[in-house]
Amino acid sequence: MRYAIVTETYPPEVNGVALTVQGLENGLRARGHEVSVVRPRQASDSAGLEHELLVRGAPLPRYPGLRFGLPATRKLAAAWREAMPDAIYVATEGPLGWSALRAAKRLGIPAATGFHTRFDEYMRNYGAAFLQQTALRWMRRFHNKGAATLVPTRELAQFLESQRFDNVVRLPRAVDTMMFDPAKRDDALRESWGVGRDDLAVIYLGRIAPEKNLDLAVRAFRELQKIQPRARFVWVGDGPSREKLAQDHPDFVFCGVQRGQAVARHFASGDLFVFPSLSETFGNVTLEAMASGLPTVAFDYGAAREYLRDGVHGAAIRDGDDDGFVRACADIAGDAGKRRAMGAAARQAVAALRPEQVAADFDDVLMRLADTRRAYAPAAST
Template sequence: MRYAIVSETYPPEVNGVALTVQGLERGLRDRGHDVVLLRPRRAGETGPGGAHELLLRGAPLPRYPGLRFGLPATQRLQSAWRASPPDALYVATEGPLGWSALRTARRLGIPAATGFHTRFDAYMRDYGAAFLEPAALRWMRHFHNRGDATLVPTRELQQFLQARGFDHVVRLPRAVDTVSFSPCRRDPALRAQWGLATAAPAVIHVGRIAAEKNLDLAVRAFRALQSRRTGARFVWVGDGPERARLARENPDFVFCGVQRGEALARHFASADLFLFPSRSETFGNVTLEALASGVPTVAFDYGAAREHLHDGVHGAATADGDEAAFIAACVRIGSDATLRGAMRDAAPAAVAALRPARVAADFDDILKALQRAGRPDARSATA
């Protein structure tokens, strides 16, 4: 089969969408398929791209340094796909390039699935524009309903979108590399670099350091724990617009910057408690990585936490929005080494079945089903 994947973010960019897309692409290739990746050309990037890439025009994404969005490319896509049409298409992002891809697919009769990766509607409240949430959701519904299937990672999100008029919503679980992310990656030397005494707990946050991540709650939870365990340290992995403020206001925090590959796995496994206070995630891949690393996790009960984190066994999944419960869970787990040890032993089993090869097979089956259903009649790009 010949597949095409359209995404406006891709490694070496570090975010959940980029890494998920890369995993799906590699999974399809491992299954013997021909996969072409279409993405915006990065700043300073020259040449035609890799053998299985089509690079298109892009522009900087406001408030997200280093990231770009794809510009409209309908004519370029029509030319490429008339010459060599894919059997099915996956559109991972809702930017101008994604719209062009769906418009072209409809015109040429190419089956297309979309991925619902980001709750842009929920982001509105984090940037002071909560009144725009309904409009953002309508815009996203219009985009995804132009495809033939919308892929989501959880049953919760599937039901949410179906109740709001999204058509053909299909659940595709996320995967985690349990070989890379493992308790065996724990590194005493790294913990010493963080300034930890032997028995002191290391609290970690991994992800973009930005307003939509609800990070002030993580700070308050850690300070409550620190009042009980004075040797505790808070380690931050990632970067973003809020880093400078947090570092200025909290000089005792340890900021490690963006980590990748084995280094990221060592940072995860060397921690004792993962705090994930975000309420705007579509899923939260880092939750899977923390559990695979044997790190008890405190998160709100939605997304990956609702799907995979058993409250009281692998950490705490507190009621969505209950900040007092979130803080209390941080203090309870963070100050009890015996409880953390039991959770550390139990956590990897929560995600053991989420093998990348299994998810790739499910993704392949979805795309094949669209192709077997027959290419839809070519429809007007303005339909």
């Protein structure tokens, strides 16, 4: 089969959407399919690979280093006429994503979309809560132009269906347990953080930005520090809030953006993962932390709702219970035996998840769309 994936973010950009999309691409390729990728040209690109179609882009406001694709309907339609995909996956809702849906409709190619980002929640986090419903209507209009909207959790599927999103399909996620493994623990790395063998390293990994609810993470750490005075808070990632956090908290350890095996070493070298975000569609880092043997404290939605058992693998806190989040962090931080037991149980809970199964499920969705292609008559040219 011949598939096309359209995305406005892609490695070496580091974020959950980029890495998820690359994983889906690699999974389809490993299953023997021909896969082309449409994405904005990045600063590091001299020329695209043979299977890539690069389009013009522009910087994404408030997200340094990321770009969005500019409209490219004619370019996509021309490329796809020459090498017609059997089905298309549109991963992002920016101008490039809209162009892809328009081109697919003109050519009669079935397209699935991926719901990766809660832009409606971002409106609240960036001081524009009055735009939440507008953002949700905009996303519904976008996704309902496709033949299926892929989501990672049952919870999100139910929410979107309640908001009149059509043809919502759950595509579960997985984690590479060969990469994310407690065996990657690195005492030399811990020492560079100022953490001894028996000291506590609290890890946050992700974008350092307002939508991640980071004030709560800081509050929780300061509280657990009363029990573990030698604890260090290690931040892996970057974002617009990093500079102020570093100024306000000079004892915090900032490691910057890490990739590949380095990410796995950082996770495995920690002792407790705190993830206070309330704006994720899934939260891949939750699975990565669990696979690395870290007890995890997160709110009870997304990946935590699907895989994290409260009191067994860490703590799954109900939405709005900030005090409960803080208490859980302090409780787990203060009991080394509990941390070890929870970390081992967390690893075991995700040990059976296989990226290969995700690829097979994704392939099945696209193949079923391709099989119904005759139902998609080309629209008249405009």
